[in-house]
Amino acid sequence: MSEQRFATTLLIPGGLWLLLCFAVPLGLVLAASFGSTDDLGNTIYGWHPDNYRQAFDPLFVPVLLRSVGYALATVALCLLIGYPVAYYIARYGGRWKHMLIALVVLPFFVNYLVRTYAWVAMLADEGLVNGAITNLGIRDSGIKFLNTDFAVIGGLVYGYLAFMILPIYAAIDRMDQALVEAGKDLYGTPWNTFRHVTWPATFQGVLAGAVLVFLPAVGDFISAQLLGGPGTYMVGNLIQQQFLGADNWPFGAALTTLLMAFLSVWMVLYLRSAARASRETAL
Amino acid sequence: GVGNSGGGSKKETEKVVKAKVDGDLVYFNWSEYLDPALIKKFEKQYGVKVRQSNFDSMSSMMAKLRSGNRYDVIFPDQSFAPKLIAANQLLKIDKSKLKNYDNVWKFFHDPAYDPGAEHTVPYGLYATGVIWNEDKISGMKGSWADLFRTDAKGKIYMLDDFQECLGMANLRHGFDLSTVDPDEIEQSKQMLIDQKPLLRGYSTDDIQNMINGNAWIHHGWNGDVVNLRNQVKNPESYRFEKCKEGIPVGSDTMAIPANAEHPGTALLFIDFMLDPENASQNVAYFGYPMAVTGAEAAFAKIAKDDPAVAITVDDVKNGQQFANLTGKDKALWDRAWTEVKAA
């Protein structure tokens, strides 16, 4: 029908844009990852798997693993913090629901760099927090927060928490309240009911949240840059440096490709659940 | 890297300019890198307006020039000045037109970056050394070795800058600051890697790191110490040392683009800045020494009479300046640096 053709034509501009500005560049990165550099640091395309060999050099493998480790820790923490908050807002938010969820997303729109830097100011060895700790005599010496693994993970959590909360909030909010009551009605203690009813019913949201946090966290470099120490280098920093510091794009491209390859597993996971979700809303 | 694009002809860099007002001054500099009061004074004194704009990095300054913007006075640093000169983008400065030129330290009458000082006049000077907090740690040895003190483990920062770090290691090894010998770079790299366990981190924000107590010892710049001292209650505890193995020294310059519309006013302004009184006032404002005889006192004053922070002619003489690495050499340093950071 004519409407069909109309709709199909609407697919073109956006689709084309994404193809040219997203799909093609990814291809270029892949190509570049097999290239080498000339004396001026310009990329020469070719067929040199050395970049990948270099990436798996014992020197860099720890960096890759560290990134994944940080990201997983971040997901775990975000879930631990995000679920209760999302749950509370969705269930007991009442007419403040919208207000509260707005407050959740708001900080997320304050420049990440500035926020992170504020943490630096607060958590410094002689910063506000440690000042309070020592003055209140909680500990006679301050705590070393910054330039540690925890600092980097904390930064990541702080940066991506909203990605965890929103999908979980949506899931809990979408869930029929009567299900919880049914659980209690059928002799489920609050914990039982959560474990056997609420959790399974909202699991899709958790999954989505986990992926939405994990993906950007693995690739992040700001947190490590601003909060990290000498031993907190992440793959993001490595890539960033190859492109913007050391003019070694092919190596950077190789790292990027590896990252993308590794993440694609998770993406498929997410896309599958997303597809399912959209099917359900469609029905 | 920035190429020699957008060059002009040798010819127009040699046109003759009289040191007299030929219009308002179009001024292009870092922000907060010159005392606004002096601008006002200059305007009053010569009855001209100063049209200011700022750049945030050398490369963005280059970009503006390349894209054809016309300025009367600019402030390239020692590593970018040669590029501009090579590209014939700087006007030859006729020193005879500058009343105060003799105040400029003799050393800068023939600096490495501008033989014969034909195109530039020195502006701010800076050096890299070691900053430390005497309240937290003492017994510094005036050597780069102080950055390796095990009793300050976890309280030491290195500058997050590949040239400064590898340069430091080179100097400590007694190599040339900008060596491109793969073996020497290999050793320097190893030195930095071995240093990591002692470090709190890599950062270029030496001022905050010192203030907020994260750092006891910081690889840093002399000018920052001055700023640092202005922000703390106990200025005297924050010290700076110029290491005996030698230190990297840099300088900014004042120059007139070849396409300047009001080179005359520009000459007047440069001369104005070389006046010891004005220089002193400026030093007091932006916290870096200037290579102007008569301004030393001013710096000594803000440096709380700490000779360590000041930069003398000698420092500049036996100091070393970073070469402008290109091609394979840069790649060599980059790879070393990448491995240091990743290790």
Place this chain on the structure above:
Amino acid sequence: MSAIRFEGVTKRFGNTVAVSGLDLEIRPGEFFSLLGPSGCGKTTTLRMVAGFEQPSEGRIFLEGEPVERVPPYHRNVNTVFQSYALFEHLNVEDNVAFGLKRRKVDTGEIRSRVAEALALVELEGRENAMPRELSGGQKQRVALARALVNRPAVLLLDEPLGALDLKLRKQMQVELKGIQREVGITFLYVTHDQEEALAMSDRIAVMEDGEVRQCGTPEEVYERPEGPFVAGFIGISNLLPATVENGGVRLPSGQRFPAPVPGECADGSDVYLSVRPEKIWLDESEDGMVSVDGTIVERVYVGTTTQVIVELSPGVRLVALEQNAARQRSDDRWEIGQRVRLNWHPEHALVLR
């Protein structure tokens, strides 16, 4: 001892009063319905029994025990939710087994009781189906089985048939009633469909604005409604304005006749006379009947019966119901515009205020 007892139970939400001063006693094993228009407090009442809401005032007793301190999961009642509230991630069997598992019943018994419950609702063989694969009627059955399998003291049902279409609803009414007889559990049943309530219940409480207007057997509430609201909400009430006059009533038309005037209605007081449509005989009469004349203005054929709407005087109309049982059908008998005489037995008339 009563299965459920409400003592002056009131429930407020902010300043809306959902239920006010409720006093009710529900006997063990009876099929008790809460009937009322939307918003009258039926669901709230049910939820307080289940423990999802707490009374603002008053007390509730389950099998004689007060329950304000007993959380939902320790109350020996189960609910069949209007939305069914089946667990989407569990198959039919696990849905039904949910309650038993929570109570740590041993697997062998669980299996047998689940099978039994599913048999009861005629869902044998669908054990492994997921809820989304079931039709509305089947979902409804699973919800029922899930509640029944726990053999609660009381089963709470909130418009359990509301989501089903007419045909299926009628069928489920019969089944539900049958099941209740079979298991003998007390049913507390919420509905706003008066036919459903009449057909299924042992007793009905008719609610309005959070208060019980009348509580009694279907016959009582239908035949002897207390007040116009109940009369009107359950079936067609055929209200005629009238005034009490020595032991009988007088219509505006001036016509007088005997009617069972309640004691509290003084002479001359304004009342409504109500006659159920099926009690009105058209042009037929037995002795002792009272009668009025009118004109047929409308005739609605609905298969089993025909509604004949008769206008007595401008604006005053009565509906008479004629079962289409006669040899020749009624709507051949009655023509619009025709004059007819309506007859009824005085004792079938109601005087309401």
Place this chain on the structure above:
Amino acid sequence: MSAIRFEGVTKRFGNTVAVSGLDLEIRPGEFFSLLGPSGCGKTTTLRMVAGFEQPSEGRIFLEGEPVERVPPYHRNVNTVFQSYALFEHLNVEDNVAFGLKRRKVDTGEIRSRVAEALALVELEGRENAMPRELSGGQKQRVALARALVNRPAVLLLDEPLGALDLKLRKQMQVELKGIQREVGITFLYVTHDQEEALAMSDRIAVMEDGEVRQCGTPEEVYERPEGPFVAGFIGISNLLPATVENGGVRLPSGQRFPAPVPGECADGSDVYLSVRPEKIWLDESEDGMVSVDGTIVERVYVGTTTQVIVELSPGVRLVALEQNAARQRSDDRWEIGQRVRLNWHPEHALVLR
């Protein structure tokens, strides 16, 4: 000339046949209902008339004109959607005025016609309300006004009362019927509620699996259903298995009696005997009636009437409907377990195959 004419219209979706070989003629000004269970093709039929779907085969004529080439917005029909489909961002007045504005009617007339339409559905004064501020019944009225205001040749209604609760539905049925009489527009009405169809329609087409099983007046489809499906879908059909025997039928019990056997039923062929419950008299009879005996197994009081369920032989049950019109009420008369005699006039029995 007919308002709508279907000529062999078939509609397929992929390989599900929604409507097959539909031949229908709807007369100007009549209230015509499509009645059938869910999924039988009612909505699809309607959508083809409105132009949202195109027939896979056959043709549709509006006022004699074929409409394959006419897009929805040029067809002189309007639809009342089951979901009402009001424009959330427009107030009541603008919703109703929408169609007129599209047709460039001048503002003065628009205003008057909208006011008129709103008066018709008794929504004067709500012009500026937003849809979300309206109750279900009011939304329904707006949807109706929005369609009527355009004075279409045909009004299509897809279960317009489906979303309303019982009480309101019954009331709207009367109003809707009244409005249709008043404006005299042809109504094509979709419902799956047989009482609704019977009460409102001039003619009914009973559909099953995309085909029309029977088309006729309410009386025809109820009293003389063609085949068990129609009989069963409209009311209680009381089917008794029987065999044709010289002009009459014989029950499994061996009992014989006269019944109107259609010509095509040869002797000995298996048929169903169907007697509408209201046609069955209990323990009363007139001469010429046939009768069978049975035991009362269930008694359902529904106010106006009581259903008495009688078992003739194990598994064979008949429902008899007794209007509660008598002086003493029927359920006092009948006890469960009591033997009764069921009587009916042969001409009220139906023989179905």
Place this chain on the structure above:
Amino acid sequence: MSATTAPKPFDRPRFLPVFTGLFFVFMFAPIVIVALFSFNSTKSLQRFEGFSLMWYQRFFEDSSLRESLFASIEIAFVTMVAATALGTMLAFALVRARTRWAGTANVLMLIPLVTPEIVAAVSALVLFTQVGLQLSLETVMIAHITFSISYVTVVVRARLAALNPEVEQAALDLGATRWGTLRLVTLPELWPAIVAAALLTFALSFDDFVLSFFTTGESPQPLPVRIYSAIRFGVTPTINAIGTMMLTVSAALIALAIFLPRLLGRRESGLGVLVGREGA
């Protein structure tokens, strides 16, 4: 009279509100700090020593910072317009086109959303150098638009899918042409979603750092990039001033996105749309 005081409702987990409270403290502490120290009268980021607007003044005196601000606004605006247009069209196509194409596209278009920014940034950089595009504000815009499209699409698509098809059919039925229906019914029904998407796109683009960092040319550079270099080389409270201003802008936009539709009498708020949920 044991029941004169109404018993508590059962199991409202008491720790939840407390926990949520702490969470909000955690989220907002740094922001408060930033705002506070942006009014500090000295350079110190540790001690507040009196109120002053000097840092704001500094900001507006600094021509290059001003340029950066305008650059950021320009980028965000262009991104908003382009991405909203493209994304909305795409959403229509994905919901309405029944082709197998649309089916796959429906899922593929989510990929940009879940791609780490650094990957997107790197590939954009490679693309631009390959086609020989001078890095500039335009390149930043292109990068931003690319990652914003999917975002808009997701938001609008959700709303569109939730839209009752009968509403559009009603318009056709009442004599509106296809175009008329789109203009008079569909878009009005969609616009809360579109507004929300647009404003949020603006906010995202306005303080995006990573993409800008990789794709920006020399001056003027987007504000976040300036913030980054400032943070790396000695912070002055000017940064806090900038941060505070950006916060105000973003906050205003979000508030707009959330409440504008409400104010204009729609049931769903932009935020509801954002989290894929309708109504309050």
